[in-house]
Amino acid sequence: MIQIDSLSKAYGSHIVLRDIRLQFEKGMVYGIVGENGSGKTTLFKCLAGLETCHGHIKSEFNPIKNHIGFLPTDPYFFSKITGKEYLQLLCNARKTSGGHMDEKNVFDLPLDQYASTYSTGMKKKLALTAILLQQNDIYILDEPYNGVDIHSNMIITEIIHSLRALNKVVILSSHIFSTLRDTCDQIHHLRDGQISTSVTRENFDSLEAEMKAYTIGNRIAKLDLK
Template sequence: MIQLIGVQKKFGKFQALRDITFSVNAGEVVGFIGPNGAGKSTTIRILLGILRRDAGDAKIFGKDVWKNSFEIHKRISYVPGDVSLWGNLTGGEIIDLFLKLHGSGDKQKRDYLIKRFELDPKKKAKTYSKGNRQKVALIAALSTESDLYIFDEPTSGLDPLMEAIFQEEVEKIKNEGKAILLSSHILSEVERLADKVVIIRQGKIVESGTLEELRHLTRTTVTLVTDGDIAQLEQVAGVYDFQQKGNQATFSADNQHLNNILLAATKLGVKQFEAVPPTLEDLFLRHYENEVYKEGR
């Protein structure tokens, strides 16, 4: 559905994107994450045909995103992180206008989503909060029959209940075989929805793959209670940040050393064992902090 190969973009002397390469397939949610200014929105604007790339290939449905943007837009839905609306139109009028412009709106689904997102469609857009403006865009995007959905911080301004509803609706369109590119600062949202994660930093893709493939970047948190002297485990290879309280210990462990750690623990008589795999937030923050540290040196 999406294929980016070696995409580059400069603004004057500033290199905004450097060799951006990743893909999004049908029935797949790809989480696109990175710190502010990393190049997420620039990449999305290139995909939408708003910005012209300087080098590389960018295709949607096998078509060049710049040359064939009009054809591509017939089959995609897009929600930005900051939605601007016509102030004197009501929310309902704006949704209907978006559906008419797209040409493939489902009015029954529109009505269902208006109820789900608890939007008052009779109010003028100028009275809406940021969260309600986001709801208008989300309802319009999710009410259209598209093959690809591009979300750039889509739940910005929404409360946690509305975020959960958005996630449920995304899971539905994913199950219908649609492709979704999701850029979000809410890492738990990406972790719940994404089949694959692409991490961008300073205009470069620094990591990409499934969450399981990326878990090698960080460590599992282990809590153990033993009969024997648990302090011995601190010396086992792969154990970090060891904290002991009586016969209970909590520590971080490199995944490749977990087997040896367990073998050492069994000799002490394990009474309780808990292992929590790293979250996407752990993975992202650790990678980000490592990069900051390298640059500081």
């Protein structure tokens, strides 16, 4: 279980997150939605300990960061490092062997090629495979579906279901509502640095309708499309 109390983050006078209070349980999948710049990535980084912040994060895992597998929105790869070496690097960091990497290469990535030559989606899949090989207890996935082909999206959805079954905590963000509908038990809507709404599975439709109404409004009419 992870308990977040009064979490706030500001860059100078610009407040990004204010008074965030959330609870994440084992065996549950949580979605965080919000517009670009709403603070999702900052929240994830604060939770992971990659950003300093005010407030309290309590967990049975100590230190929590050593149990988190964090998939960044835009994973960084050095030039001249192969996919397999990247997996090895992340496994070494958590002192796990990674086992037979070729067998665990569920996305059929060309692991012997330089990761910098991969497409956006392939990079995302490599970074995801790496944190899965680490065998973490908590998974924070920042836009795992972004740039990934439809077949791999299906695999990612199944992986998230498997993680839930293994009693892991999964927190993810996505700009595609249907992916959250397929995976999440609860969705939190982050707006202007605050959690504006939290809904469980039975109210996902109403959240989507609310977001649609708020986001679209009369914007399309303003375009005066002809």
